[in-house]
Amino acid sequence: MEKTNVERTNMSVANNDESPFDLLILGDVVTPDKVLRDGYIAIRHDRIVAVGSGEPPAAKTVERYENSYLFPGLIDAQIHAGSFEGVKGIEDATRAAAAGGVTVVVDMPFDNPEPVNTVARLESKIAEVNRLACVDVALYVTLSKEADAADAIEGFAKAGAAGIKLSTYEYHPVRFPRFSTAEMYAAFVAAQKVDLPVGFHNEDQELVDYFTSKQTAAGNNTASAQLTGRPPICELVADAQILELASGTDARCHIVHSSLARGCDIARHYRDAGNRVTVESCVHYLVFNNDDVLKHGALLKLNPSIRLEEEREALWVSLFKGDIDFISTDHVAWPIERKSDPAFFSNASGIAGLESLLALLYTGMARREALDPLLIAKLTAENPARHFGLYPNRGRISSGALADVTVFRREKRSIDPARMSSKFKYTPYAGMEMDGYVSATYLRGKKVYEDGKVIATPGTGCFVRPDAPQSR
Numbered sequence: 001m002e003k004t005n006v007e008r009t010n011m012s013v014a015n016n017d018e019s020p021f022d023l024l025i026l027g028d029v030v031t032p033d034k035v036l037r038d039g040y041i042a043i044r045h046d047r048i049v050a051v052g053s054g055e056p057p058a059a060k061t062v063e064r065y066e067n068s069y070l071f072p073g074l075i076d077a078q079i080h081a082g083s084f085e086g087v088k089g090i091e092d093a094t095r096a097a098a099a100g101g102v103t104v105v106v107d108m109p110f111d112n113p114e115p116v117n118t119v120a121r122l123e124s125k126i127a128e129v130n131r132l133a134c135v136d137v138a139l140y141v142t143l144s145k146e147a148d149a150a151d152a153i154e155g156f157a158k159a160g161a162a163g164i165k166l167s168t169y170e171y172h173p174v175r176f177p178r179f180s181t182a183e184m185y186a187a188f189v190a191a192q193k194v195d196l197p198v199g200f201h202n203e204d205q206e207l208v209d210y211f212t213s214k215q216t217a218a219g220n221n222t223a224s225a226q227l228t229g230r231p232p233i234c235e236l237v238a239d240a241q242i243l244e245l246a247s248g249t250d251a252r253c254h255i256v257h258s259s260l261a262r263g264c265d266i267a268r269h270y271r272d273a274g275n276r277v278t279v280e281s282c283v284h285y286l287v288f289n290n291d292d293v294l295k296h297g298a299l300l301k302l303n304p305s306i307r308l309e310e311e312r313e314a315l316w317v318s319l320f321k322g323d324i325d326f327i328s329t330d331h332v333a334w335p336i337e338r339k340s341d342p343a344f345f346s347n348a349s350g351i352a353g354l355e356s357l358l359a360l361l362y363t364g365m366a367r368r369e370a371l372d373p374l375l376i377a378k379l380t381a382e383n384p385a386r387h388f389g390l391y392p393n394r395g396r397i398s399s400g401a402l403a404d405v406t407v408f409r410r411e412k413r414s415i416d417p418a419r420m421s422s423k424f425k426y427t428p429y430a431g432m433e434m435d436g437y438v439s440a441t442y443l444r445g446k447k448v449y450e451d452g453k454v455i456a457t458p459g460t461g462c463f464v465r466p467d468a469p470q471s472r
């Protein structure tokens with residue numbers, strides 16, 4: 001059952017070279033407050049200039065999409081393009097983004113071999129984004145353990161960073177270090193002064209080490225060790241600690257990947273008390289449970305871990321209650337050899353998901369008889385755009401916004417790795433039947449993907465900063 005207001009109209013329109021509109025896109029338009037059945041989006045240059053239903057205006061080019069929703073271009077709020085190839089991984093990740101209807105990715109700073117933890121590295125990465133990207137890119141930064149937080153964060157804000165990412169768990173002493181409670185406090189104070197959001201990786205170091213050491217001491221190096229070595233308490237303790245720090249500093253605090261409804265409840269408590277707290281979850285937590293980890297092995301090695309089935313269902317309840325602000329992929333693409341070692345802990349962490357985000361979320365709602373295109377648009381476009389300072393240019397199909405449009409065809413199709421646009425053609429979602437798929441993507445009024453082919457070339461995308469005009 002689809003939960004939304006709709007308007008229906010019959011229309012016909014022809015190309016007209018004399019029209020003031022460069023492009024007219026026809027389909028079921030998902031606006032911020034309703035779905036316009038058989039609606040239209042009129043575009044001039046790179047902007048939406050009219051949205052409506054009824055008799056559409058003439059345009060120089062008309063694209064009609066039957067049985068399709070026209071969503072605002074998706075914003076994936078969390079990807080790791082540089083974990084394997086460094087900054088040049090931006091090209092492959094943004095190709096995958098175009099194929100998934102994602103017009104803006106927000107890339108994490110933990111690039112290999114050097115993280116983006118200085119203004120000079122941020123500026124260097126911006127230059128590479130402008131050279132390599134096929135869709136637009138906003139950027140997280142992180143801190144150096146040796147840096148003065150106040151000076152560093154002020155410089156990052158001036159240079160156009162979209163957010164700061166810190167971790168309560170250390171994956172690498174330089175690339176992905178752990179920040180102590182005092183270091184986090186100093187960062188929150190500094191971030192509050194420039195109004196940059198601080199996202200944090202939410203796992204408690206001592207608890208993870210404690211539980212994981214029990215598994216390794218017992219000789220357990222299998223998928224089950226991942227599940228028992230990172231139980232929910234590791235995530236919840238980190239949530240509570242950091243949210244209390246945020247409460248004491250009035251910083252914008254963001255849980256980057258909540259896998260637990262209880263984590264969403266804790267965040268709601270602080271938000272209801274007036275704190276500036278937001279919650280992000282990832283689509284894989286809504287799709288998979290612990291049995292899937294045992295089945296797929298290292299393909300589902302990621303942190304925080306996939307949870308029990310009852311936790312997965314509770315997370316869906318949190319989503320429908322409004323306790324989750326947006327859904328991302330936490331995308332990272334590894335060569336298959338980095339995800340196929342029989343020794344589970346020897347494998348890289350993370351999952352590729354950019355090309356499947358919309359289909360997975362749409363299908364999950366539909367199978368629960370709770371399909372709501374407006375909620376999908378909020379979770380994948382409007383809310384992340386607001387969070388990162390990209391709204392109202394992005395995140396909506398409304399007059400004045402940039403013409404980022406994702407065409408989602410309502411037709412069953414199974415996820416097939418052979419169709420993937422990334423050069424890493426494997427996924428734990430393989431074989432899952434979806435209730436629809438992305439058939440075209442428009443970035444700033446230009447088609448960048450259609451029918452399995454990425455049309456965009458490197459340099460089509462560009463770096464975007466908060467509160468900037470964002471035209472190119």
